[in-house]
Amino acid sequence: MEHLPEHDNQPTSKSSWVKYIIIAMWTLMILGVLLAAYIFYSLSNSDLPSFEELENPQYDLASIIYDSNNKTFGKYYIENREPVRYEELSPNIINALVSTEDARFFSHKGIDVRALFRVGFKTVLLSNEDSGGGSTITQQLAKLLFKRPNLRRLNKVQRLKKLVEIKLKEWITAVRLEKSYTKEEIMAMYLNKFEFINGAHGIQAAAETYFDRRQDELSVAESAVLVGMLKNPSLYNPRRFAEKHGIDEILCFLK
Numbered sequence: 001m002e003h004l005p006e007h008d009n010q011p012t013s014k015s016s017w018v019k020y021i022i023i024a025m026w027t028l029m030i031l032g033v034l035l036a037a038y039i040f041y042s043l044s045n046s047d048l049p050s051f052e053e054l055e056n057p058q059y060d061l062a063s064i065i066y067d068s069n070n071k072t073f074g075k076y077y078i079e080n081r082e083p084v085r086y087e088e089l090s091p092n093i094i095n096a097l098v099s100t101e102d103a104r105f106f107s108h109k110g111i112d113v114r115a116l117f118r119v120g121f122k123t124v125l126l127s128n129e130d131s132g133g134g135s136t137i138t139q140q141l142a143k144l145l146f147k148r149p150n151l152r153r154l155n156k157v158q159r160l161k162k163l164v165e166i167k168l169k170e171w172i173t174a175v176r177l178e179k180s181y182t183k184e185e186i187m188a189m190y191l192n193k194f195e196f197i198n199g200a201h202g203i204q205a206a207a208e209t210y211f212d213r214r215q216d217e218l219s220v221a222e223s224a225v226l227v228g229m230l231k232n233p234s235l236y237n238p239r240r241f242a243e244k245h246g247i248d249e250i251l252c253f254l255k
Contacts, residue, residue, distance in 0.1 A: 083204075
């Protein structure tokens with residue numbers, strides 16, 4: 001009596017493994033989405049600026065004294081800051097800021113996904129530190145609206161965890177800012193809020209401190225110097241490190 005050949009179960013076994021892998025991948029993806037949603041929900045209820053604080057940010061403004069000819073005679077202030085509306089900003093400053101800090105500022109919703117992918121690929125994977133950052137102008141404003149904790153006493157793991165938490169908070173705050181303000185208002189708020197050191201709070205005080213003129217009177221080169229300070233005001237302080245203010249790079253963008 002002939003024996004029938006045994007059936008080969010290999011194809012069935014392979015299809016089962018593929019099925020298990022697909023199920024596992026979908027499970028991990030769903031769990032990842034749920035975890036991300038939970039993290040964002042938890043951070044949204046943490047020490048972020050409230051909607052009231054975002055709608056009514058607090059500034060310490062200078063009191064300006066005028067003489068009988070309506071010219072500035074002096075100032076009283078805790079922080080030397082004179083607010084400037086977007087319509088009053090120098091086009092040179094606006095162009096320099098957008099060109100060097102956030103080329104897609106007027107099109108993104110607070111987070112530039114393309115810039116994040118660029119940073120992840122070029123900076124993290126290829127170790128190319130000249131590829132630029134991923135923070136938008138809105139995120140940079142978000143950084144100024146809440147105090148960062150001191151990370152010096154934390155170990156590497158704790159520091160990394162805290163940095164990720166801080167970055168997520170910045171993203172959440174940036175999205176909230178985009179919902180509360182126009183692009184023009186966000187840009188003006190950022191330039192008014194930033195501290196340019198040497199007692200200069202905001203773009204108007206910075207123009208007067210470093211160039212003894214108002215911001216709408218600055219040349220392209222002078223505007224480039226102040227925008228360069230936004231990266232690191234101490235490192236690019238034109239009074240101490242004139243050769244480091246990066247003006248050539250910014251002027252190259254503006255040509």
